[in-house]
Every structure is written in C-alpha cells, then in structure tokens.
Amino acid sequence: MSFQFTEGLFKFDFTDYHAILGVSLDAEFGEIRKRYIRVARRLHPDTCPFNNDKDKELANQLLSKLVSPAYDKFAKESDRAEHFVILGKLSTTVAQQRSQIQFKTDTAKQISKAGDYQQIYKVALEELASHQYESVDKSLAIIEEISELNLAYLVRKQPRGTGSPRLPAPPPPVKPPTNSASPTAAKPKPQNAAVEQACNRAETLISANNYAKATLELKEALKIEQNHSRCHALLGLCYLQQNQGTMAKIEVKKALTLNPKEPKALEVKKLLEKSATGKTTGKKKEKPDKGGGFFGGLFGGGGKKK
Numbered sequence: 001m002s003f004q005f006t007e008g009l010f011k012f013d014f015t016d017y018h019a020i021l022g023v024s025l026d027a028e029f030g031e032i033r034k035r036y037i038r039v040a041r042r043l044h045p046d047t048c049p050f051n052n053d054k055d056k057e058l059a060n061q062l063l064s065k066l067v068s069p070a071y072d073k074f075a076k077e078s079d080r081a082e083h084f085v086i087l088g089k090l091s092t093t094v095a096q097q098r099s100q101i102q103f104k105t106d107t108a109k110q111i112s113k114a115g116d117y118q119q120i121y122k123v124a125l126e127e128l129a130s131h132q133y134e135s136v137d138k139s140l141a142i143i144e145e146i147s148e149l150n151l152a153y154l155v156r157k158q159p160r161g162t163g164s165p166r167l168p169a170p171p172p173p174v175k176p177p178t179n180s181a182s183p184t185a186a187k188p189k190p191q192n193a194a195v196e197q198a199c200n201r202a203e204t205l206i207s208a209n210n211y212a213k214a215t216l217e218l219k220e221a222l223k224i225e226q227n228h229s230r231c232h233a234l235l236g237l238c239y240l241q242q243n244q245g246t247m248a249k250i251e252v253k254k255a256l257t258l259n260p261k262e263p264k265a266l267e268v269k270k271l272l273e274k275s276a277t278g279k280t281t282g283k284k285k286e287k288p289d290k291g292g293g294f295f296g297g298l299f300g301g302g303g304k305k306k
Helices: 008-012 017-021 029-043 053-075 077-096 106-113 117-130 136-157 193-207 211-224 229-241 245-258 263-276
Strands: none
Touching: 008 017, 008 077, 008 136, 017 029, 017 053, 017 136, 029 053, 029 193, 053 077, 053 136, 053 193, 077 136, 106 117, 106 136, 117 136, 193 211, 193 229, 211 229, 229 245, 229 263, 245 263
16 A cells, blocks of 8 residues: 655655654654654554554554654654755745745645744644544545645745755764773664664554563564664563563663663663662662662672672
8 A cells, every 4th residue: 555645745746754743844853753652552553443444454554654654764863864954955946936836725825924824833733633643544634734734834934035944953963982991892883774663663562551562573673683772772671561670681781781872771771770779669679789789780880799
C-alpha cells in the first residue's frame, strides 16, 4: 500500500513530515518525539483501539509507511539538518510563487491574510492534530489539510523579497569527549538505520507497557548491531520493568561503556539507583556498598569486602 498527497507543501514535490506527524513547522525535537510516541501508540497493532480488521491494517500501514519514517527523519541529526535545508530552499520557491498559490480551506486563506496569522495557525493545527488519527480513513485528508496550513504559514513567515525564513536550527554536532590518557579510544560508529527503527518501535511498546515484546524487538536489533548503546539502554529499562535488576544493570553498564553520555542509559541508571534505596519501590533499603553503592561493582566502585 502506498500513500500519495497532492495538496499543501506536497504540491512542491516535498514530503511534509511535519504534517504527517501533526506538528508545526516551528516544533522543537522534544515536542516532535512526544507527538510521535502518542500517535504510534494509537496506530500500533498491539495498542490501537480499532476493532475492525480493515482499520487495524490501515493503522499499521500508516504507522510503518508514514509516521515512523517521518519521525526517523527528525530523530537522526544529519537527516534533520538536511530536511531543514531543503525546507529553507522550499520557502524561497514559495515566496517566488506566492501570487500563484491558491488555498482551498478557509483557515489557510485566513492565515495567508490575517495579521495574527501565527495564533490562527497554531490553534487550527492543534485542532486538526487532535483528531488526525482518530478515524484512520480520514487521516490522509487531514494530513493534506495540515500541509496546506503549513504552506500558508510558510508564505506568511517568508517576507517579500527576503531569504529563507527562520526555522528551528538543528543542534550543532556533539563532539565525542577527548581523553588524553587514551588517545586510541574508539570513535562512536554510525548508528544502523534498521536498529534505530527497532529502538523506536521498542519505545512505543514500552510506552504501552508491553515490555516482553519490546525485549524481543531489542534482542533482534542487537543481532544486527551488538554495540548499539541506545538499544542496550532500552533493554536495560525493559529488564528493570520486569523486575530483573541484575540483567538491567548489565545492559546499562554495556550502554554506558559504549557511550558514557547515552541519555536513556543515564535515565535507567537513576531508576536503578532509586530502586536500590527504596525511593521508587518502597521496599527495604539495601545496605550501601562503600565502593560505590548499588553500582559499585558494575560502574567502577569495587568496594572492600569485610
């Protein structure tokens, strides 16, 4: 099954990933990620609310062929940067053709003319996004309608006779920490796209409390790339949620060994530390190890034996 769009920014041979996810052109990555998790949870076969088999299949197709690829375009820094460069060039084209652009919806027409176009755009987009995937048979039409709003907004945000509009700039590349004591330390390898997608699917399953299936997804991904820090971190979270503390610590250690700044691994490490002190579980506190507490043996403590 393939999906084709002919309205809004799609008319310019441009894939409007913002419209597919139902977020504004100014959305920061954190907002995009939250929106993706919410939509993916609704469309995923294990968590979708649809009873009709046809709707379930369409929801799965929307997730795998539109929503997940759209999120992947933002999730990877290099792809995100490339996307905004293309969007910036498109804004110039839109500015040059603004006199020829005709809008179909009343809201888009209003955005193209009203003085408070930014507020109108924000309210209208939020309204459309709120029911974008409620009825999957209407999702494609809503995506096109959102894309038309994006086109109208881009026309207004691009002043006449100027260059590209101000769009969210991708963050600067994060340089790996240098270690003078270890000049031969291995540089982080590029992440495998298939593994990244598996991690995204696993996060969706985790959000739905389906830890067993997420665990299987991550284990299969590690067969493709065994040194994937995010994958190990998510697997650690799955083990933790299934009360397998030892396995969780092992996976978190692997993740932090591969990437000491892996965000998800650091989050899981904090959860494990809280669990050890009884802050999250309410259980009796474990006696602290003088060599580094709960993570003494795994994260460089090595306490002395009595």
